[in-house]
Amino acid sequence: MYIFLHFINAMTSLHYSKNFAKVLACSSILIVTSCNLYDNNQTVIYNGRIEVLGKSYDESLQDSVLIVGSVYSAVDNITPEINARIWSEKIVFETFSNANGEYELKLPPGSYDIKCKKRFGNSDFIEKLSGIELLANEKFEVNFFLGV
CATH class of the missing domain: 1.10.287 (Helix Hairpins)
Incomplete structure (x- = not known):
């Protein structure tokens, strides 16, 4: 001055x-x-993304399907999202990520759209993986990075 x-x-x-x-x-x-x-007053938006790690065959699943992975914040790509909701709308199956951001979702074989969002987060930031065809005894690994 x-x-x-x-x-x-x-x-x-x-x-x-x-x-x-x-x-x-x-x-x-x-x-x-x-x-x-x-x-x-500048606002920064971090877009989410999905990382498909692959499929494997596991007979111990007894003809079901297991979707596993982790949920992270898209801000830094390493902070686990605790209590993120992972679900399928076709048949109502859901699970929540644990304190490390990890989750498991067991489903019957079929074609699914899998969604993920913060438990109490804005519905504008839902990550959706569409049209996954899952066969009996398949383990499908996918990570979600949730935007803000």
Whole structure:
């Protein structure tokens, strides 16, 4: 502020009119204020994503299907999402991620759309994996990264 006032005094001493100095001072303050407000209210959105790690065959599943994986925050891709909801709408099956972000969802064989979201999160940030065909005794591994 001191530098700014010193600049105004220099401008008036160089025979600029006092009105010009006042207009310049008001304009500069307005610009600085506008920039400050913009920076403080900036919103950052992190888009989610899905990472399919693959399928394997496991006879111990006794003709069912097991979907396993982890749920992380898309902000840093390493923070586990605790109590994230993972579900299928075709047949109502659901599970929640544990304290490490890990989950398991056991289903009968079939074709599914699997969804994941924060338990109490905004419904705009649902990750959806569509049209997965799962056969008996298949273990399907998929990680979800939830956006904010």
